[in-house]
Amino acid sequence: MSQAAKEPAKHSYYFGPGLADLKQVVTSALKNIEESLFSLANTIEDSPNFMSKIDNIIINVLWWIFSYTFWIGAATMTILAGVTFCFFMLIPHIAIFLVVDIIGIAYTGIIFVIELVMMKLRRVSLVCDTCHTRFAYPVYICPSCGAKHQELSPNIFGALHHRCTCGAKLPSSLLVLKNPRRSLDAICPNCWKSGREVTVQGAGSHTVCIPIVGGESAGKSAFITAYVKDLIDHQASAHGLTTHFYDDSKKSMYSAMTMDYQNGTVKKTATVTRTDISSTISFSFYLEGEKLKPRRLMQIYDIAGETFVGNSENEQQRQYEHCDGIVLVIDPMSLPKAQALFGNQMDAGDQSAVSSASLEDVMNALNNDLRENTKIDKSGKLSMPLAVVLNKFDEAEGLDDRFGNKGVMKIRAANTERFTDDFDLMDLLCRQFLVDMDMPEIVDLIEQNFKSSRFFAVSAIGHTAGNGNAFKPLNVNAVMSWILQNCDPNLAKDLSMQTFSKASLPLEKPVAGLYEELLAGQGGSKQSSQ
Template structure:
């Protein structure tokens, strides 16, 4: 009987223990789960600098590139690492506190067995809650990594999509970029930060590691990353020579038009006449162009002559933003020194010849042997100082040989042949008939038949013009208007 009573007693105590213990274990597990969740949230806040800025991940100072890395390209990964580290530290701290509390409240030597039994239940609940919390945190960490990975992949996809759209739009519109100073083809220009208090220059602001739609400069200014988003409004620079590029570069098709001709043939005056013809519908695309035109106008009005183009000077394009009938073009006119055309090495170095769309061959009629020999000695003496040294046939062959050597398909190019100095040849017997048929005059009257045949065999489109060397800002030679109009119409400008 006592044995049965003892067994019944222990069964009753065990049942009560289980009935009370299971809820206690569940409650304890819930408390531990909540505390672990609190540890994670606290660590996240610290990592992001919400509560303890000193615990947040420091933002690296920009070094080689003066811009902040896009969040998904670096900071996000560092933040995840910091959250994991701080969560582990906070969880360890909570575990130490819980262990000390259990020992203090339930497992002192002098405590009763009932209290220790409750401590066992609480400990079981604590271990269970910790295990559940650990699994939950593993899933949270994996979820965070998955979300970050998906965002990273989406960001990269958007990056290449934006670049592709920007490049495709430029390609469809036939837009290319040429540096007016070093004449390199520019894939994408460098830009100065628009912040007037900042001096940073960004070599490539396209979507990438430093931003998708906007790039944040080291100074904090947010810059557009694509031409379609407005990057063309910033000051652009050539990444090769670091010279300023023409305003509007990258927003309109370019027309590259070099002047060809010997020294004293009249290339500079022809360039100025073309510029004056453009200006009612165009504006200088950069400061150097505006300054150079002003200097040449002043020189012509004061001295009657422009400054000689120095062979050693760098050849910078005269650039214009042209708008006509809702069509925009960026026109680059190059005026290389005449010495280039008697030196193949110098010609080969002129990169703008490779990218030219149309050429203007400027012919000095006094350099044609038949014309010069027809003049009496007094007339020869009068014009000797302004006569080109090399005959036009030699200049053309030099140009053609070098263009062929550069791999330029001249059959795809247009050539305007301009016989200049019409004001000086007017009244000379040898000049009879030139205004009616410039081509026929060159071919049949002055012995340039071989050159005419070579020109028409080599170039896809050719037209001949007779122009004057007189500069009058208010009345440009109509033939110059015709020459420019013929050239521009080929590229969609009417």
């Protein structure tokens, strides 16, 4: 069925039926007056002519004049009676109806405005798992007859409730708390328009959509596993929030994540070969709390690196158009110069897990998706925040020394007055590392295309994968804290997340030789975290 189908709901009495009733009353009154006049005329015409036997023409004329004068007088009295009725009965009825109708329309308008404001302030929306479109209102399904309601909101069909054509009363506003609208089954309006019925859940939620992108074996799945495991098992409950899964399939995904987390391994994201399902995999779950209104629907997207780099997705990647932030995961050892400098420091397990995707190809794939699905603002930049993650910094000591936790501590110790914030310094060291690894164009491209970006050194697993130990993630939560601080400050506050400075990044322009200068504690000036 097409979205253009007629809405299966009865119009509110104030938007049509009431006017039809009023028209019927007026029409009936005028018809009654008209019928009275015709009846009177017929009565006079059919009345016996007592003067018919009199041949005197003068008397007959006088009788004719008397008859029709009587008819005119009676008709006049009938019209006056009708006018009196209209004035004292019909006009007040019309006036009262119009007042009530105006009040009803105004009431619906007020409910509409309240709904609109609440939807905007609460940022209520859903994102379809299949087509990745964001929308405020799904197509709701009548529980009685299965009819599809695409306009179940305050409008001409009702303010707080709509009446389905089957007679069922359906909630149509956020203000309805008993049997709320979100309890109805719903489908994606965009998929329905295309001829598919894709079930969506979580109506009335504020959806937070964050794609995690990168080449194959960069560590995207490990990053997601590390974050959601800590958030669901520890952070949420520690801050009075509860979690539950979007559906049983997401619950099964989490069970697999839990096993990987405990074993210190992670399964590579499978390439989707079927063309009738989404190439992008969403891990979705709810966060709810007494003060967290509305509840959050967290949707974290993963896609096989081979599919992402090859731009061979089955569907248009519309999530980039409306996402709340992007995490770009890079394996630093995929850079040829880094491999040449630090490859001999890696053990066999880490060496076998190095990403084969070139950073240039990864950035080209991201740019292609963004150009196809996003709108650039007046400054020529993208508004969503981009977190650039140099993952697996602990797989080689040289990486940790250059931009990891050890490197941050070392550089701060040599420049005690120059740098005052660890994460601001980490951002600079990560950018400088890419410049030193002959990738300055990547750093420049990110600065030119994104209004807000920050670089992080991360180890999602915290050790060599598959050594039998559980995950010990490093700086994973910091990445997501920065994203949420930008896109959903209220949620970040409720989770007491890591806060970040307002300093303009990078603190200094990455140039050749800067790292050696910082290591020696030479030059530069004091940087403030503002």
